[in-house]
Amino acid sequence: MKDASRMKKVELHRHLELSLRAATIKELAPSFGIQLANEADYLDRFVIREPMHNLGAVLNKFLDTQLLLASPEILERITYEACLDAYDEGVRILELRYAPTFVRHRHENMTFQTIHNAMVKGAQRAEAEKPIAVGFNCIIQRILPVKEAEYVTDFAIENKGTFIGLDLADNEEGFDSKPFAPFFARAKAAGLGITVHAGEVNLPEAPGYVKDAIDYLGATRIGHGLQIYRDPQIIEYVRDRGVVLELCPTSNYLTQAVKGGFHNLPYHKLYDEGVRVTFNSDDPGIFATNLNREYEILQRECGFTLDELAQCNETAVKASFIATDKKAKAWSKA
Template identity: 45%
Template sequence: MKRETPSRWKSMRKVELHRHLELSLRLETLLEVAPSLGIRIPGWKQGEKLTEETLRELHKELLILKPMQSLSEVLSKFLMMQKAWASEELIERLTYEICVDAQQEEGIAVLELRYSPTFIQGASSLSFEKIHEAICRGIDRARSPSFVAGPIGILQRTLPPKEAEQVVHFFIDHRDKFIGVDLADREVGFEGTRFIHLFEQIQKAGLPITIHAGEEPHPESARFIRDAINHLGATRIGHGVQIIHDPETMEFVKEKDVALELCLTSNCLTQAVPSMQEHPIRKLLEAGLKVTINTDDPTIFHTNLNHEYDLLEEHFDFNRALFHQCNQFAAEASFLPHFDVLHALSLQGGE
């Protein structure tokens, strides 16, 4: 049920910095475990043979294939995928499969996987420790000299202050088991600056920071990006796509040597950009910004990293040299140990 179209970029060794673990799971596994977890999937009966037609119907039920019109429209799809993260065993299995598919199907050598402990807790009721240990076991089982991966902890902006503090303290207490911290969810109405004191503690603990900022079109998008860097200590920006409307902030980001984690398909489907053609990725690269290529939520957006490369080649004339450049930027900006990153990238998959 993955994207089966062969891509000529499959064997290129790649780095991905921005992928949400929870929405990257194998659909086959979701279908397999759905009945035992009481997940009702419209149009799907357990054991039913997957014909092309059932598959098309299932994709419509489970995935986001057209630009989103409203949040409620996609919420049920998010919740269906959330429910699969129900036990330690499943968390480990799903994580392991995500890592294996990334290596074998997408030629990924370096993968940063971000997740929100509060989101997974919503499905599993497990402690943060148990969730994190299961994720680390999944990653460790998939690790090889030619594949390195690590978890980034997400703080959800929408959390009340007390809960946010608990999550951040969990990250800090387990700082040797996280490669970095992220702040995610809607910016508008949930400004990151509410969490300045927590991000000071994260910086003091030595954890690198990336922040979702400047994703949605909004008059203050550029300021959100500057705030993430100036006040929250971000050295990378998740999306930041709206920066194109503010040349001064573009200069500022360049000066600060901050990499942008761009996600083409995601930006189109969430309507962060009006259309694929209007995505500024090429312009940002030409302006000298450190652009990296990412999938965000590959399963729910029905994409993978090869497909993103295909789209960039088709719509923006990206060639091998540009992809190589973006992978260099991503390798340099990675929160994983630099030696492991370079070593994994230098090897062929499976070595």
């Protein structure tokens, strides 16, 4: 197997809130009342390593991480570190995403703007030090009231100089995307890119969620979307529109998007069908992964060659919402 670690890469789908370094978590946790006596404690509180069956335990890990996102200083630091970590994985074009409502949830002393400014500052610091282009996507949580989505949309549009796109995330089962259509239409009109989490969950109706995201929300990129493998007509629909899938191997394995291990992920089938696919890490902190590990899995378990992965990166360069000049400049460097 050829080593992909030195290959330059694009990351389109990385949640900043769940990309904290282990060392940073261990350093911060005690001041938030979380005592970590040893590595086992850390893994138990903050890392998901096994396919998710016990959803309560998983949710607690998200909440423990959320508790640490408590100040502008911390947010600037974790953003800076996330950018440097991505750079070390070979990433030259990096899209981070976060949900302002998730970060603010237990830290109402901070406004959305305070949160965003701190993150932008962290990213700019990394960009000043390394040849990496960083952009932010703003996430609407579909599980929250639609009114919240309106605030988040306004916030994203007000900051369209530093946000590059709008996303819809969280549990798609039972949370129809249609009520969000007016917000996505406004964001698109304001020049933001549209990516939507859809077709992730292992359900027969999941391919329809992808079609809804394209038809009602104007998505040109889909977070995950792998479930379209179930429906040849939707594969064709996605391919003919040039919609890009942001696939995330470890994440799809841990959420049991398909049963039976990495080798059952339908990625190569989608690639062979001509769907534009890209590979991403989703939540590298909480899933204890990174993009190099994902590329190893893609080579070892999913049958991708290094040349094919390079081609997927070219797809991702084109699909990135980061301004053309900025991304071209970062990509042209070694």
